[in-house]
Amino acid sequence: MAIKKLLFASLLICSMIQSSHGATKERLFTDLEKGSLEITATPSRTGEGVVLAAGIDKLSITWKVSSTATKEPEFKTIKVKLCYAPVSQVDRPWRKTHNELFKDKSCPHKISSFSYDPTVKTAQSFDYTLERDIPTGTYYVRAYAVDAIDHEVAFGQSTNEAKTTNLFSVQAISGRHKSLDIASVCFSVFSVVALVVFFVNEKRKAKIEQSK
Amino acid sequence: KPERAKSKGLRRNKTHVLSQEERVFFSRLLGTIMAHHNEDEGSIGTSMHGVTAREQVFSFSVQGEDDGPSSHTVRFDDPTAKFALPVDSEHRATAFKPFSFAKPHMRAFHLGWISFFTCFISTFAAAPLVPIIRDNLDLTKSDIGKAGVASVSGAIFSRLAMGAVCDLLGARYGTAFLLMLSAPTVFSISFVSDAGGYLSVRFMIGFCLATFVSCQYWTSVMFNGKIIGLVNGCAGGWGDMGGGVTQLLMPMVFHVIKLAGATPFTAWRIAFFIPGFLQVIMGILVLTLGQDLPDGNLSTLQKRGEVSKDKFTKVFWYAVLNYRTYVLFLLYGFSMGIEMTINNVISEYFFDRFQLELHTAGMIAASFGMANFFARPLGGYASDISARFFGMRGRLWTLWILQTSGGIFCVWLGRATSLPIAILSMMLFSVGVQAACGAIFGIVPFVSRRSLGLISGLTGAGGNFGSGLTQLIFFSSSRFHTADGLSLMGIMGMIFTLLVAFIHFPQWGSMFFGPTSDEKKSKEEHYYAAEWTEEEKRQGLHEGSLKFAENCRSERGRKAASDGSSPSTPPENGNPAHV
Numbered sequence: 001m002a003i004k005k006l007l008f009a010s011l012l013i014c015s016m017i018q019s020s021h022g023a024t025k026e027r028l029f030t031d032l033e034k035g036s037l038e039i040t041a042t043p044s045r046t047g048e049g050v051v052l053a054a055g056i057d058k059l060s061i062t063w064k065v066s067s068t069a070t071k072e073p074e075f076k077t078i079k080v081k082l083c084y085a086p087v088s089q090v091d092r093p094w095r096k097t098h099n100e101l102f103k104d105k106s107c108p109h110k111i112s113s114f115s116y117d118p119t120v121k122t123a124q125s126f127d128y129t130l131e132r133d134i135p136t137g138t139y140y141v142r143a144y145a146v147d148a149i150d151h152e153v154a155f156g157q158s159t160n161e162a163k164t165t166n167l168f169s170v171q172a173i174s175g176r177h178k179s180l181d182i183a184s185v186c187f188s189v190f191s192v193v194a195l196v197v198f199f200v201n202e203k204r205k206a207k208i209e210q211s212k
Numbered sequence: 213k214p215e216r217a218k219s220k221g222l223r224r225n226k227t228h229v230l231s232q233e234e235r236v237f238f239s240r241l242l243g244t245i246m247a248h249h250n251e252d253e254g255s256i257g258t259s260m261h262g263v264t265a266r267e268q269v270f271s272f273s274v275q276g277e278d279d280g281p282s283s284h285t286v287r288f289d290d291p292t293a294k295f296a297l298p299v300d301s302e303h304r305a306t307a308f309k310p311f312s313f314a315k316p317h318m319r320a321f322h323l324g325w326i327s328f329f330t331c332f333i334s335t336f337a338a339a340p341l342v343p344i345i346r347d348n349l350d351l352t353k354s355d356i357g358k359a360g361v362a363s364v365s366g367a368i369f370s371r372l373a374m375g376a377v378c379d380l381l382g383a384r385y386g387t388a389f390l391l392m393l394s395a396p397t398v399f400s401i402s403f404v405s406d407a408g409g410y411l412s413v414r415f416m417i418g419f420c421l422a423t424f425v426s427c428q429y430w431t432s433v434m435f436n437g438k439i440i441g442l443v444n445g446c447a448g449g450w451g452d453m454g455g456g457v458t459q460l461l462m463p464m465v466f467h468v469i470k471l472a473g474a475t476p477f478t479a480w481r482i483a484f485f486i487p488g489f490l491q492v493i494m495g496i497l498v499l500t501l502g503q504d505l506p507d508g509n510l511s512t513l514q515k516r517g518e519v520s521k522d523k524f525t526k527v528f529w530y531a532v533l534n535y536r537t538y539v540l541f542l543l544y545g546f547s548m549g550i551e552m553t554i555n556n557v558i559s560e561y562f563f564d565r566f567q568l569e570l571h572t573a574g575m576i577a578a579s580f581g582m583a584n585f586f587a588r589p590l591g592g593y594a595s596d597i598s599a600r601f602f603g604m605r606g607r608l609w610t611l612w613i614l615q616t617s618g619g620i621f622c623v624w625l626g627r628a629t630s631l632p633i634a635i636l637s638m639m640l641f642s643v644g645v646q647a648a649c650g651a652i653f654g655i656v657p658f659v660s661r662r663s664l665g666l667i668s669g670l671t672g673a674g675g676n677f678g679s680g681l682t683q684l685i686f687f688s689s690s691r692f693h694t695a696d697g698l699s700l701m702g703i704m705g706m707i708f709t710l711l712v713a714f715i716h717f718p719q720w721g722s723m724f725f726g727p728t729s730d731e732k733k734s735k736e737e738h739y740y741a742a743e744w745t746e747e748e749k750r751q752g753l754h755e756g757s758l759k760f761a762e763n764c765r766s767e768r769g770r771k772a773a774s775d776g777s778s779p780s781t782p783p784e785n786g787n788p789a790h791v
Contacts, residue, residue, distance in 0.1 A: 003583070003643065091352035091690050094343070094564045102567075132475045135347035175348050175477030180402045187485070188396030191492045195392040198499045199385065202509070 027101045027151060032144075036069035037078070037156030038123075041141040043168045051169045055132040059168075061111070062125035063143055063156070071154050074147040075116040080128075081142050082109035083157070085167045088137035101152060107142055109134060116145065136172040295506070299436075303506035306436040308443050316503040317434045320383070323494075323502045324427035325447040327387050330494050331420040332454025333461065334398050334487040335363055338414060340459045340559040340574040341466060341480045345410070348477040355407035357688025360556040363414040364679040367421035371672055374425035375665065382504035383430035387423055391495035394420035398488040402481045420491070424672065427451060433505055441592070445650065449588035452646075455555040456581020461486070463574035530743045531663035531670065539711050540656060540671045545678020546705040547615055547648040550622065552679035553701070555581055557687050558638070561694050566631045576635055583642040590643075591650025603769025604658065604720035608712055611651040612723065615709040618644030622702030626695045641702075649675075655715070658764060661757040662743040720767050727768075736761035 043050070044058040061080060065072055084106050089095045097106040111128050140159040144152045159166045296314030297305040305317035312318040338345060342356060349355075370390075378386040397416040404410050427447050435443045465486050469479040503509055531537050559577035562568055568576075591614055598606030621641035628634035652671065660667050682704070686697035716722035718733045727734045740761045744754035 003586070003639065091354060092346075093353060093690060093693065094346070094560075105564075133347070133477060136350040172348065172350070173475070173477055174405055175475070175481060176402065176405060177478060180478070180481055183485070184399040184402040187488060187492070188399045191392045191395040191495070194492070194496060195388060195499075198388070 028099050029101055029104060030099055032152055033069065033071050033154035034161075035156055036066050036071065036154035037063055037143045037145060038066050039063040039080075039141060039143045039156045039158050041158040041166070041168070051171045052130060054130045054134045054170055054172050057130055057170075059111075059128045059130065059141065060125060061128055061141060061158075062123050064123035065121075066156065069154060071145070072118070074153050075118070075145040076148045077113060077146040077150075078116050079113045079144045079146055079152075080111040081107040081144070082111055082134065082139050083107035083142045085138040085140055085159070085163050088139070111141065130170055132173050134170055134172060136170065138167050138169050140167055299506065304434060304436045305506075306439065308435065308439050308446075310446065315501075316506055319501055320430050320434045320503065321443060321447065323498050324383070324387065324430045325450045327391055327494050327498060328423045328427040328447065328451030329454040329457075330391070330487070330490045331394070331423045332451060333458040334394070334491060335367075335418050335421055336455045336458045336555045337398075337417075337462050337484060337487045338363070338401075338410075339556045340462045340570070340577060341483065342560045343563050343570060344466070344476050344480045348480070349404065349406055349410055351407050351410065353690050354688050355410070356560075357683055359407075359411040359414045360553070360683045360687065361680045362411050363418040363556065364421075364552050364676045364683070366415050366418035368673045368676045368680075370419040370422035371425050371676070372669055374422040375429070375669065378426050378429045382509065383426050383433065384498055384502045384504045384509065386426040386429065387502075388495045388498045390420050390423050390426065391491045391498065395488050395491040395495070398484055398491060401484040404481075421676070424448070424451065425669070430502075430504075442589075445589045445592050445653075449584045449586075449646075449650070452551070452584040452588065453582050455552070456578045456584065458487075459555070459559050459574045459577035459581065460571075463571040467571060527663045527666050530660060531666040534660055534663070534667070536659045536715055537667050537670055539715055540652060540659065540667070541674035541677070542708055542711055543611070543615070544649070544652050544671045544674040545681065546708045547618065547645050547652060547678075548672075548675030549678020549680075549682060550618070550701060550705055551581075551642075551645055551649065552675065553682045553687070554642075556679075556683060557694065557697075561698070562634070565695065566634070568631075576638070579635075580638055580642045583639065584646050587643045587646035588650040591647030592654050593650075594647065595651040595654030599654070599767060599769070601770055604655075604717055604767045605723060606769060607651065607655050607767075608715060608723045611648060611655065612709060612712045614644055614651050615648035615712075616706050618648055619702045619706035619709060620644075622705065623699045624702075626697070626699030626702065645705075658717070658767060660743060661740045661760045717767075736764055736767075 040062050042060045042062075043052050044060070045052065063078070063080070065075070084095050089097065089106065095105050095108075098104040109131070112126065140157055140163060142155055142157040145154040147153050157163075295303065295305070295317070296312065297307050297309065297317050299317075300306050308321075309318060310321075313322060338359070345351065346356060351359075374386060374390075377389070381389065394417060397413060397419075400416075401413050404413055428444050431443050431447055432440060462483055465483040466476075466479050469482050470476060474482060555577075558580055559573045562576050563570060563573035566573075591610075594614070595607045595610050598610040600606075602609070618641055621637050621644055624637040625634060625641055628637050653668075656668055656671055657664060682701050685704075686692055686701050687694065692700065713723045716725060717739065718728040718730070719736045719739050721727045732738055737758055740757040741749065741754050743757065748754060
């Protein structure tokens, strides 16, 4: 029966997907070393009530390894991410903060990822232009230090622990386009006009036939 | 002389051959009666010509054939009519060949169900793209939930109005109007920039779900009463599949558009043009290839005879007075309603809970809706089989079992923490709940004969109502995690399914009680004739109901055969009208 085949196929596929998740299940955020990385994110435009425009404005991100870092020898890669501030997580469970790292949804946007050079001890910085698929919201920046087996070992963030300071707001692109609007109107008009034309035509033909 | 008798649908094998005078007399009598009986479903405002399972039959006893006249009288005497399928005296097809596209019957069937399918695609097109839309428009969970409620609410009203529209304009224009006037609403998604706009557009798109009515109307005028159950079941089930296909189609289209270079927040808007195009194309196909009636289009045919319709107020009154209407309304709300709710929430659920890719989540969500292809007809079939042995009691128990198991698997789906288990429970849930939809329409035709159209329509509206209600309670606020919402919805469904026990027919009993022992009330005729006043009975308007009553004695189950009462065929052959 079709349903048996469907069930079997989906079970097979999904057990394969399932097994790939196994390795990262139990690692917790609270296990990571806090404050190992000192990171600051300066928006290109600052001020009271300034909202950055996605796709246009930049962040200047400066980071360095803190003197208090103990796991520094394990660092292999630094992953910098854009994270949602608590105010942008309200009534949006798909952005929720979870302690299990693999479940945590609060930092979905990748800014940059580069290998860690232990010889450079001074602060390094780079620029990041806000991507065009960043949603409207309030953000901060967090950097994870990742070891050789791709497990996070330490992190640092541009805001305080309560995530209340140094936040910046971003306004997303609207996604609308004039050409899209015009196309939409054209096709709508075509649809209505085609219907009316058919209708009128047929009524006319019926009248002609009746009068015959 | 045999040809004449046959063309009127009479078989000579049983009793008498009509003399010329008898034939003239009866055909005149018939004319008036036919006009009355088929109008109870078709009159303007009763809304549901075409949702009926069976058209009525002649007033005097005829063995076998069920020739129901349609509400639009047609010429029967066209000797040059050549049809690809065997037809009855009204030129309605008596065979169903799904692989044929022959004009006009099978073509109407395919145009009808594909139009309905296209509208399901449009209505639920947003659901698999919600993870992108919510970021673009900065939506909260309550915004998403409210829009979901709005998307199914419009059809509650449009479905009730659609029957009248089809009566006035014919099935072709009814379908085309809906398709081509709601296509602009689909295109207008490109203008949406906030939660309010999103909700309004989804509300407006939702109106097009009334194509269900025009589809069933069209098949009812094209197909003979004996097979209309199966035909309507297929049309309904295959149309409902659109809710599943859209979960697969939209993410794929979105992905392709992104690959072509568009940024996500623009790509999803462009993706909506696909359902829009489909609607316009289907509208044009319906107008150019379709035909209202077997003999031609409505406007080019002459209407013959007086067509006196049954009064809407009467039909409405008897529907409203019958408590079973409300029970079915609620029951369908927790089978079809839950199905539509799942169409709206399941893709986002899999995307968020199991961290899947958008198109993977879409694929899984699609298999829920696509199970309709066989699950719905299966439910109707199970209902018919159980009726063969246990009569109406069998049908009620079948419904209860299917809908409750659907509820149980829904609870399991909410509890599942691993992907394989979630998919397994979802598939079992889909079969249970969709078969329950089929089983409900195995019972609807028996609730009333006079108000059948309206009750079918109200039952259908109950589906939309249930969907709006469950989305509002469980999926519109942050009060419940979506997983808990699913489980609670399953429990609520199981509680409401207990209402099946309250459906009691004096002539057949209910789940737990047998038929009434009262000699008079335990006859089917009494139940169906009770819908007509004495005055109307004197005019002979209730003849169709009496004939129906005689035909449904098989709902007594095996006892019907042993009773020695007339071994007539049950009114449905396969699956009755599906919403």
